[in-house]
Amino acid sequence: MKIQLDTIAGKRALFIAAECVSLLDAKQKDYGPKNITRFGVRGVSVRLYDKVERLANLLMDRNESPQNESLEDTFRDITNYGLIGLMLLSDEWPNEEQLEFDTFYGVIEPETKIEITTGTEEKEKEKENV
Numbered sequence: 527m528k529i530q531l532d533t534i535a536g537k538r539a540l541f542i543a544a545e546c547v548s549l550l551d552a553k554q555k556d557y558g559p560k561n562i563t564r565f566g567v568r569g570v571s572v573r574l575y576d577k578v579e580r581l582a583n584l585l586m587d588r589n590e591s592p593q594n595e596s597l598e599d600t601f602r603d604i605t606n607y608g609l610i611g612l613m614l615l616s617d618e619w620p621n622e623e624q625l626e627f628d629t630f631y632g633v634i635e636p637e638t639k640i641e642i643t644t645g646t647e648e649k650e651k652e653k654e655n656v
Contacts, residue, residue: 545602546609562619563619570611577603580600
């Protein structure tokens with residue numbers, strides 16, 4: 527798959543999505559796929575509902591910071607359940623964990639330097655170069 531990302535948001539989203547997928551992969555090593563296949567999309571919807579309720583509780587019903595799960599953890603879990611749901615809908619979720627498989631290695635790094643300029647700043651630079 528080849529993609530083109532033209533925005534800062536798109537590039538950051540790809541990096542964060544890669545972190546989420548890495549977490550999904552680590553959890554699947556612990557749990558395997560059967561905990562998902564047993565109840566399918568309905569089971570994922572229940573888990574998503576639980577996570578959304580947790581999110582609402584963390585954001586709206588508390589004055590102090592959460593002690594056992596951060597907002598970041600909750601959003602990562604919601605993202606991963608969405609990915610699992612999409613895999614289930616397209617019959618791409620594995621029924622059995624493969625004992626042998628090719629490990630995928632990839633490098634996705636956030637940009638170290640992002641320059642944001644406005645149209646006014648660019649016009650000023652053009653005037654200087656004339």
